[in-house]
Structures are given as structure tokens and as C-alpha cells.
Amino acid sequence: MRISLAGARRFRMRRAKWSLGRLCAACLLPLLFFTPSIRAQEKPSEYDVKAAYLFTFGKFVTWPPAVKERATEPFTICILGQDPFKGALDAIVSQGRIAGLPAATQRLSKLDPDTIARCRVIFISSSEEKQLEQILASLGRAQILTVSDIAGFSRRGGMIEFVLDQDKVRFTVNLAAARSAGLVLSSELLKVALTVREDGRHGE
Amino acid sequence: MSAGNQAVGKRISGVLASLRQWILPLAALTLIFAPPSVAQATGKVHAQSLAGLSLEQLGNVEVTTASKEPEELWQTPAAVYVLTQQDIRRSGATSIPEALRLVPGVEVARIDSGHWAVGIRGFGSTFSKSVLVLIDGRSVYTPLFAGVYWDVQNVLLDDVERIEVIRGPGGTIWGANAVNGVINIITKSATQTHGALVSAGGGSVDQGTGAARYGGTLGRNLNYRFYGLGFTRGPEFHSDQRNFDDWRAGQAGFRTDWTSRGSNDFTAEGDMYRGEVGGGTSVGIYQPPSQMVLEANAEVAGGNVMGNWRHRFGDNSDFRFQGYYDRTSRLTPQLGEKRDTFDLDFLYHLGLGARQDLLLGAGARWSPDAITQTIPTLDIAPHQETDKIYSWFGQDKIALVADKLWLTLGSKFEHNNYTGFEAQPDARLLFTPVPHQAFWIAATRAVRTPSRLDRDLLLTDFLGAPPPTYLRVVGSSDFDSEHLVGTEIGYRGVIGRNFFLDITGFRNSYDDLYGYGTASVFLEPSPAPAHLVFQLPLANALEGDTEGVEVAPNWKVSNWWELRGSYSFLHLVVSDQRGFTDALNTASDNGSSPHHEAGLQSLFDLPRKIELDLTYRYVSALPAQAVRAYQTGDVRLGWKPAPRLELSIVGRNLLQPEHEEFGGDPGPLVGIKRSVYAQITWTEPEQQP
Numbered sequence: 014m015r016i017s018l019a020g021a022r023r024f025r026m027r028r029a030k031w032s033l034g035r036l037c038a039a040c041l042l043p044l045l046f047f048t049p050s051i052r053a054q055e056k057p058s059e060y061d062v063k064a065a066y067l068f069t070f071g072k073f074v075t076w077p078p079a080v081k082e083r084a085t086e087p088f089t090i091c092i093l094g095q096d097p098f099k100g101a102l103d104a105i106v107s108q109g110r111i112a113g114l115p116a117a118t119q120r121l122s123k124l125d126p127d128t129i130a131r132c133r134v135i136f137i138s139s140s141e142e143k144q145l146e147q148i149l150a151s152l153g154r155a156q157i158l159t160v161s162d163i164a165g166f167s168r169r170g171g172m173i174e175f176v177l178d179q180d181k182v183r184f185t186v187n188l189a190a191a192r193s194a195g196l197v198l199s200s201e202l203l204k205v206a207l208t209v210r211e212d213g214r215h216g217e
Numbered sequence: 218m219s220a221g222n223q224a225v226g227k228r229i230s231g232v233l234a235s236l237r238q239w240i241l242p243l244a245a246l247t248l249i250f251a252p253p254s255v256a257q258a259t260g261k262v263h264a265q266s267l268a269g270l271s272l273e274q275l276g277n278v279e280v281t282t283a284s285k286e287p288e289e290l291w292q293t294p295a296a297v298y299v300l301t302q303q304d305i306r307r308s309g310a311t312s313i314p315e316a317l318r319l320v321p322g323v324e325v326a327r328i329d330s331g332h333w334a335v336g337i338r339g340f341g342s343t344f345s346k347s348v349l350v351l352i353d354g355r356s357v358y359t360p361l362f363a364g365v366y367w368d369v370q371n372v373l374l375d376d377v378e379r380i381e382v383i384r385g386p387g388g389t390i391w392g393a394n395a396v397n398g399v400i401n402i403i404t405k406s407a408t409q410t411h412g413a414l415v416s417a418g419g420g421s422v423d424q425g426t427g428a429a430r431y432g433g434t435l436g437r438n439l440n441y442r443f444y445g446l447g448f449t450r451g452p453e454f455h456s457d458q459r460n461f462d463d464w465r466a467g468q469a470g471f472r473t474d475w476t477s478r479g480s481n482d483f484t485a486e487g488d489m490y491r492g493e494v495g496g497g498t499s500v501g502i503y504q505p506p507s508q509m510v511l512e513a514n515a516e517v518a519g520g521n522v523m524g525n526w527r528h529r530f531g532d533n534s535d536f537r538f539q540g541y542y543d544r545t546s547r548l549t550p551q552l553g554e555k556r557d558t559f560d561l562d563f564l565y566h567l568g569l570g571a572r573q574d575l576l577l578g579a580g581a582r583w584s585p586d587a588i589t590q591t592i593p594t595l596d597i598a599p600h601q602e603t604d605k606i607y608s609w610f611g612q613d614k615i616a617l618v619a620d621k622l623w624l625t626l627g628s629k630f631e632h633n634n635y636t637g638f639e640a641q642p643d644a645r646l647l648f649t650p651v652p653h654q655a656f657w658i659a660a661t662r663a664v665r666t667p668s669r670l671d672r673d674l675l676l677t678d679f680l681g682a683p684p685p686t687y688l689r690v691v692g693s694s695d696f697d698s699e700h701l702v703g704t705e706i707g708y709r710g711v712i713g714r715n716f717f718l719d720i721t722g723f724r725n726s727y728d729d730l731y732g733y734g735t736a737s738v739f740l741e742p743s744p745a746p747a748h749l750v751f752q753l754p755l756a757n758a759l760e761g762d763t764e765g766v767e768v769a770p771n772w773k774v775s776n777w778w779e780l781r782g783s784y785s786f787l788h789l790v791v792s793d794q795r796g797f798t799d800a801l802n803t804a805s806d807n808g809s810s811p812h813h814e815a816g817l818q819s820l821f822d823l824p825r826k827i828e829l830d831l832t833y834r835y836v837s838a839l840p841a842q843a844v845r846a847y848q849t850g851d852v853r854l855g856w857k858p859a860p861r862l863e864l865s866i867v868g869r870n871l872l873q874p875e876h877e878e879f880g881g882d883p884g885p886l887v888g889i890k891r892s893v894y895a896q897i898t899w900t901e902p903e904q905q906p
Contacts, residue, residue, distance in 0.1 A: 057278060065267035069270075069275065105268040123568075144535075147482075147535075150477075169408060180279050181276060205276060
């Protein structure tokens, strides 16, 4: 009796092993064929809009004279961490000038003083969320516009935080943080901001 | 790719030969059918046309949002599911186990009002073993029976940032007892909880709940919060009217987060609680009537304090140092247990060039307990014992192909006072051909080390008369660790812009599982009257295999409608190991985990700040628990009449007056009732955007 039961159990196991493999393959296969065709979309993605903002912010910020004097350098927008823009930022930057300078992008996997010196704007990717405090601390008062969509970024000492508001991309500003880095944000930019914080955690 | 890396890669793919048969062709197909240029082309067109817009115009462009899956998810070669604060809120759950019902591959069965059986990939029971539960890194898994007392894990749900559920063996990082999975509850940093929150609720089972929290900053960098919560919950449905399972508890705690200007972060947090949890237990006694039912409250109390220091060296390395003290006390009519746990953990992370990421860790835990015997037929002897665990851990993540293919190799080495050294190695391969498409495979060995019960239990129950005959289960000093070798394969990806899919397949092979050894029979003269005893020693009597598939699709149909599904298939076969015959435990293991679980959740964001959330779930039968298959559903209606005020009403288990989910002890199964619950929450944001 026991032997036949064990035999039946083994049989069931073998059958299950097959079905597991087949099930996985069956689930995965159609998906792979679908991937390209669903790509076409009417609306832009949130990162398309964020890329456009990053490009546009440069027109509404005044950098200290020391930065402006380096007129031979391109206006560089840096991305720290994983690039979420899927080429959208490069596409915009490749065709434009900001503040009279040719624009460029640069990807950074870590903060090192030589490379960040070149950044006018730095976008801190959500992949860096865990190290945000350290990143802001090591940026210190560097004359770089800090932008991110990490939740609470402007409260934690960042300058411009993207916020999704009913499927529209808006932003909040921490004015004190910008001020302590010597950046002047135009009233036009502040008017459009969802909120403007006057106090700073890392500032002043 | 260097020759050395190739050799390592070959070795791993040899181990995983059976999985490779189908994953590699599939991965190759993705490369062909989803070239990165397709995704980028549409992005470019949009981006260029957006570049000419003004700030105001940009703010009015409607966008499609990509998946809300956290970025780390794409870098994790494991079956991870993340419940966010939003998910928890919209589930209408009032406790952690209820919130876990949303997670595929997790079996949550409510036994009665205050008790749950929570298993991952099988083996859920009252004493669910082998699932590690952490709250901010503090283990709440009790070494007494190697499970979790869910009735005392009452965090303020509004303060939970997320719950990460890792299905499958996680022993390499998390250590012994993370055999079937890890549930990692992470609370918000005090920087995220400035201001005040007050909430109150009431309903038919959750009769009254209340919570309050206040947080702010002191000086520039010190953030703090304090909270208190309390609740009283009524009994579930008892066909025999023995409504023993009402319960109530209160808890208070704090958290502070301090960031120094340099590269140090400090967190300190602590909680204290007290409660009484109704329960019913049938126990044997040596005098007539030989058996009786104890229905009384378990008196539970406890507290913990914890400190965590994170320090960053340069750009690419950091360390964390964490220590905590946790005290728990539980006095039930049948047993008392007091436990103090001291734990220290150290984790060092070092980036080695662009290609390697090294994690090294060490830990020590010291957990003395004190058992109080209250009835003659249940004891854990000796009454005092100290569990001691020392562990070392190393893991290297190697980028075999930059940004595309990673190999993770690691192992934990742990020394415990029961079985000495245990090694828990693990190898994982992650392939991300294009962003937001990830394939992974893993092979892991994990162990569950013996608990106090496995070694020191003495439990006697009445079998029949005449002559008076008792069944006695005794722990055994040679009870060894349970072992698992698991293989997993998974895919997660964003399809189009609004569909996310996660699929995992696994196969686990268990050895030395808990069961009963060879019985002996003897006459015991004392305590009088003399009686016959059938004695069953606990032993590593069983072995088993589980196989399964978990599918979790998430479809953002439109701006105001999201659909989430989950389906889990589990095939579980436990049988006697050579030399053992244990029909009781094989039947119980084989018949206590659902083969099929399915769920569908629909989240509507309606006009006027109204949220309507519908949840349906199906769980197949548990023959060994005499629980039939059931399907039921929840509805939640939320409304924000003012920015600081939220009202919600939740109907739970609406499809029938009551349904059973798991067997308890004693008497007929407890029915989980249809219930309603309403809550009002007021928040006062302090200087917050």
C-alpha cells in the first residue's frame, strides 16, 4: 500500500515538473512578441517632460560670476545614477543652447570633485535615494542646481523636486538651498513652482 | 569579459543547467524583439517637441507614468514584491498580516481574530516556521518555536514606508530561518513624518482603533516623531458561541533620524506595548476529566530600542552598524515565556572598480529566555536557555557585461548553539537586456536551525480511556537543522508604458524536515493515577519538494484606474525520510497549503477626491485543516473632503456571512466574518510641500 502511494507521488512530481517549465515558457513567449508593438504612445512619458524641464530651468537660473566666466565650457546637465530618460534628454540637449552655451549631458555613477565641477545642473536619479543625504552633503555649497524626483527631495535639502500632480509634472523649490549655493532663481520660475520653501535644512 | 569571470560563469551555469534550457533561448528572443532603439525613438520625438515649451506649458502636459516599481527592483535577482504605503492604505488593512494578503506567493490565513498562519510558498501554520520577519532590521521571529507572534507586531500602518516581501530562500543575506522567505517591514524616516496625525476608526470586528503621531525637527538635522496607538477587536464567528478571541493592545514609540553634515546618519527608535489576546487551547490533564479547554487571555508585553549608524567612505563604500535590545513577555494559561534579545550587526559595502560590488557582514545575537510552566502537561525544559548566534557573510556582485549581466555569489556562515556551523551559499544571475526588462535565475541553500521547541518540548495530551492513555511529544537533543536547496527563475518587465509583469517559477527541495520519530510506549506511575504514554520524539523525519509559479501583473488602464492581479500555483509533496513513518505530519504538511491562490484588485481614482478600491480573492481548499476553498471580496471607499482630512469605509469578506481560513485549537473552525470598518484621519503638515 505504502509503496504504491509513493509511486503515485513520484509520478505526480514528474508531471508537475513538466508543467512548471511549460507554464513559464507559455507565459513569457507571447509577451516577448508584444513588446515592440505596444510602444507607440500618444502622450509623452513623465521623463520626456522632466527632460524638457531640465533643459528649460537653465534659462531661469543665474549662476555666480565665477561659474559664468568659464564661458568656453559647454552647459552641462549631469545625471547621477541610473538614467531614466531613455535618450530624451540627449535628444533635447543635442539641438539646443542654454545661456548662450552649447548644451551637453554627462552621466555620473558617483560624485567625484573633478567631474562635478563641470555640471551646471545635476539630476539625482531615484536609484540614489538611499545615499541622498550623503550626496547632498558632499555637494555642499557647490554652485550646481540640484534636481530630483526623489520624494521629499526639496525638504531634504535639494533645490528643485519634481512632483507628479494628477498626471502632470510639477515642481517644488527650496529657495534657501539654492541661495546658499549662490544661485539666483528667477521670479518666473518661483511663480510656476507648486510650493516654495524659504527655510533650508542644509542651507544658510 | 575576463577569462576568470567566464570560468565562474560556466560553473554557475553548470549548476543551473536545467534552468538554462529555457531561460537562455527566451532571453535571446527578447534581445531580438525588443531592441532599445524602439523605446528611445518615441522618447526623442516627444522630447524635442517639448523643448520649446514654457515652464507653465510644461506644467500642463499630461504624461503617462512609468511603473512605480522602485529602481532597486530592477537590480534584484530575487522574487521581491514591494507593498508601498499607498498599497497598504488602499487595501484597507488594519494589520500587517491583512496587508500581506495582497502579495503573490504569500499565504495568509486568519485562524481567529488575533491569530494568523502566514506562510510563503507553503508550510503556513499557527507556528509558521521558516519565514523571517524584520521591522527596521529587528528580527521578530521568536527562537521559541521558530515563528512569529503576529498579535504583537502592531506597527502604525501610516508610518510604514514599505513592506518588502522576498519569496524564496534568503539565508545568504538574512541568515538562518529565512528559508521560505523574508518579510521586511520598513518604517518611514522621521524626516518624512513632520507634523501631526490623528486617526480613529470603528467597525464590527475592528471595534475601535485610534492612533496619534507627532513629528518635527530639533535644530537643523535632528528629526523625530512620537506615536501611540491602541485598538480593541472583537471575536470572529464561532458556531458554538465560544467567542474567546477578542483582543486589545496599546503601543507607543519613537524614531529619530539625525544626519550629520559629513557622511554619517544615525537612527534611533523604540517601541513599548502591552495587550491581551484571547485564545482557546485544549490541554490534557492527568486527573479526570483528562482533558479541558483553557479559554483565557494571553497577557503580552514588550519593548525594544534600536540604534543604527551608517557611515560613508568616499563615493563607493559605506558601513552600517546596528544594535538592538528587544524584550518580549507572554503569559498564556498554558505557558509563560520571557525573552531578552541582544543583537549586533555590521555590514560593510565596498565598490571594487566599476565591475564589482562587495558586501561583507558579521553579526552576533544573544537571546536568553525564561519559561514558566503553568500546567503539568506542557513544559520546555530546561526553563532557561540562551540562544547564541554568530554569523559572517560575504557577497560579491560582479558585472559580467556592463549594465546587462551580473553574477552575484555569496554565502553566510553561521554558528549556533544547537548545530554548530551552517553554511548558506547562493548564486544568482541577473540579465537586463534593455532597461526595465529583467531576467534572473538563482540557486540557494538555506537552513532552519532548531528552535527551543524542537529540542526541549514536553507536551502531553489525552488520547483515550480506559486505560487512561496519553500522547506525549518530546523535543530531542539530536534534532538537526532543516535544509533546503532551491532554484528559482524569474522575469519582470514593463510592457508598453503602463503594464508591469512579474513571473517567478521555483523548485525547492527540503531535507530533514520536522516530524515525529519512532514511538515508544510505557506505563507512567506518576503523577497518579498511573497511565499509559505513547511517546513521540521530534525528529528530522520528513523530506519534501515544492514547485510553483507566481504571476503578478499590474496594469495602469488609465490615469484613474489601475488593475492588479496575482496568481500563485503551489505543488507540495512531503514524504517520510528513510527510516521514518510519520503519517500525521505528512498529511498535515501536504494538506495545509493552498495549491491555487488568485487575487484581483481594482483601484479607481474618481472625481472629487474619491477612491474606490475593489479586491477579490480565491484560495483553494486545505484538506488537512478541513477548510474548503473560498472566494471573497473587499470594498474600500475613500474620500478626501479637505486636504488634511481623509475618510474611508471598508467592507471586508463581503461575499458570505463568514468563511473559514485555517484550523485552530480546539473546537469547530472559526469563521472569518463579513465586517465593516470606518476610519477618519486628520493630518496637519508642518512646513511641508
